[in-house]
Amino acid sequence: MSSVALAVTDGMLHFELSLAYEVFSDPAYEVTVCGPRAVRLDRFLLEPDHGFDHLPAAGLVIVPGWADVEVEPPAELVDAVRAAHRAGARVASLCTGAFVLAAAGLLEGKRATTHWAHTEELAARHPGIEVDPDVLYVDNGSVLTSAGKAAALDLCLHLVRLDHGAAVANTIARRLVVPPHRAGGQAQFVRTPVPAREDHPLAELLPWAMERLDQPLTVEDLARRANLSSRHLGRHFRTVTGTTPLQWLLNQRIRRAQELLEATGDSVDTIAAATGMGTATTLRRHFRRALGVPPDSYRRTFRGGRVPPPRDEMVRPGEQ
Structure with a gap:
């Protein structure tokens, strides 16, 4: 303890x-x-x-x-x-x-x-x-x-x-009814999950997408599911999550990869497939860019008792 x-x-x-x-x-x-x-x-x-x-x-x-x-x-x-x-x-x-x-x-x-x-x-x-x-x-x-x-x-x-x-952090955040990661002013690590509010225009879309992170979702897929144009979808994403649809998806894939690295012994290839990254190479590139360490090092460090701190930048628009 x-x-x-x-x-x-x-x-x-x-x-x-x-x-x-x-x-x-x-x-x-x-x-x-x-x-x-x-x-x-x-x-x-x-x-x-x-x-x-x-x-x-x-x-x-x-x-x-x-x-x-x-x-x-x-x-x-x-x-x-x-x-x-x-x-x-x-x-x-x-x-x-x-x-x-x-x-x-x-x-x-x-x-x-x-x-x-x-x-x-x-x-x-x-x-x-x-x-x-x-x-x-x-x-x-x-x-x-x-x-x-x-x-x-x-x-x-x-x-x-x-x-x-x-x-454990996500469990505490849910108990407090706050997001585990927050976007916005003075923000440094944008990994916004489903917002706590349930009355926003993306309330049904975000959980739907979270359940399909292993699939190759596009902006068009999300817009079609939300019955919105791509332009209106992007506007709602900015308002609700503080980021773009593709950036939000990528951040969720990385967050899911973290959880799998912490909780399972799955290979990086398996985790890449489960998070929609496609290949281990793609996962390693985005994971290192987001957290500053490769997936294998992240897993070893966490199992040794301490997860490395995030860098000041998460994935920026245009880097997907």
Whole structure:
């Protein structure tokens, strides 16, 4: 069972804290709240499970958003987060929690992100950090940062995928009624599944296509099934999924390939056929382009306990 510690103190944002607690309150994790005393979060009082001395024992330390970025975070929090990282824990910040990681020196010389409204402040205060305002999250291996609010959920689900694979992350996402992967502004890894809403124009088409990923579907096939012109289909896809029909199909094929690589011993040729890629060569080309590693390496790494983080780009239009 993976251990997660939420590092809290007065002045934290309760939204990000609650979000992280909800994601990691799963049988795959043991989650605890660590702080120095009864913590005031806006209008709430929270009694931590342990003190900050418990952080180094955790495998993953989550630092929620810091409410007032104009104020330096408490030294005891900064020292505890730094000590946990030195002890080998992964440390992840949500939203403006990046200011705590920056104060601890964990982001120096690294790429990081935070809420878009505070990226300039983070960069000005810590010029040694490469602040990226255009991504949902940044994974540096042992140190991770997310953009604002809902992007914290993206990072938390990413961490679950790293630890336990896509199937567990997808199960948690379904429980929370959110997509396992999100497209849109500040997006970096477009692998949009069927949206949670059921009243959009593609509500029947997307599940139909997901069940036929092994078949050579075309835009014309999708348009015919949806009783739309190809032009109107493309417009609806942009609105609902944030991408094009062919890009969405390719992303779903890669996602399905990940799940099969994690859960089965099928050969790459068999998985290529099952995902509509046709040949192992085609699957390897698209898989490496999307995730930065070939399918065989992905499978070996996952079975060794950790899935490689995604690159900042998924497949772009025109690369299908």
